[in-house]
Amino acid sequence: GQNIDQPTEMTATEGAIVQINCTYQTSGFNGLFWYQQHAGEAPTFLSYNVLDGLEEKGRFSSFLSRSKGYSYLLLKELQMKDSASYLCALLDSNYQLIWGAGTKLIIKP
Amino acid sequence: DVKVTQSSRYLVKRTGEKVFLECVQDMDHENMFWYRQDPGLGLRLIYFSYDVKMKEKGDIPEGYSVSREKKERFSLILESASTNQTSMYLCASRPDQGAEAFFGQGTRLTVV
Numbered sequence: 001g002q003n004i005d006q007p008t009e010m011t012a013t014e015g016a017i018v019q020i021n022c023t024y025q026t027s028g029f030n031g032l033f034w035y036q037q038h039a040g041e042a043p044t045f046l047s048y049n050v051l052d053g054l055e056e057k058g059r060f061s062s063f064l065s066r067s068k069g070y071s072y073l074l075l076k077e078l079q080m081k082d083s084a085s086y087l088c089a090l091l092d093s094n095y096q097l098i099w100g101a102g103t104k105l106i107i108k109p
Numbered sequence: 110d111v112k113v114t115q116s117s118r119y120l121v122k123r124t125g126e127k128v129f130l131e132c133v134q135d136m137d138h139e140n141m142f143w144y145r146q147d148p149g150l151g152l153r154l155i156y157f158s159y160d161v162k163m164k165e166k167g168d169i170p171e172g173y174s175v176s177r178e179k180k181e182r183f184s185l186i187l188e189s190a191s192t193n194q195t196s197m198y199l200c201a202s203r204p205d206q207g208a209e210a211f212f213g214q215g216t217r218l219t220v221v
Contacts, residue, residue: 008149042213045211095207
């Protein structure tokens, strides 16, 4: 079967760095997405990894290790507007998205 | 910019009513999806469609049906609304199987 795990909630301080982890188990893999979702709004795309390694995009970076079934989203220079839920989603062998429950990130001044 | 538009942000319906949730996308995407999102759970796929008049069941299709008469429009139908269908409903579209999904703003449905 398929399974995705990510922490339910994390707290960080404005200006700091936070790493949100996502672990998965799957028989087929075509990539991993990260989305940001502010309360009451739609998810918006942040990153896509299909090969091992780190993808950097401004203050946000995403890492993938396929052999370990592991990804993380790294947020630097945290701002209050980064308070949101971060969703990890696996693209399976049928190109269907399998979603984690999301990590609620709380930023404190 | 890709735009996915859902017809309502908030809906309140009575138990037993037939409910229609409409979704329209303006980027000629083949693939469209309906999810529901509940606290503590990931997005759960209700139905999806890869082409006009084509539909496939997702993980939780019971109590729902869909219609895709035109490429840009994908409708979710609750045949007889029940209180356990109170949820946030999200429509999404994708241009091809490997691409990112674009979401509508969501419809928060309350069934009383």
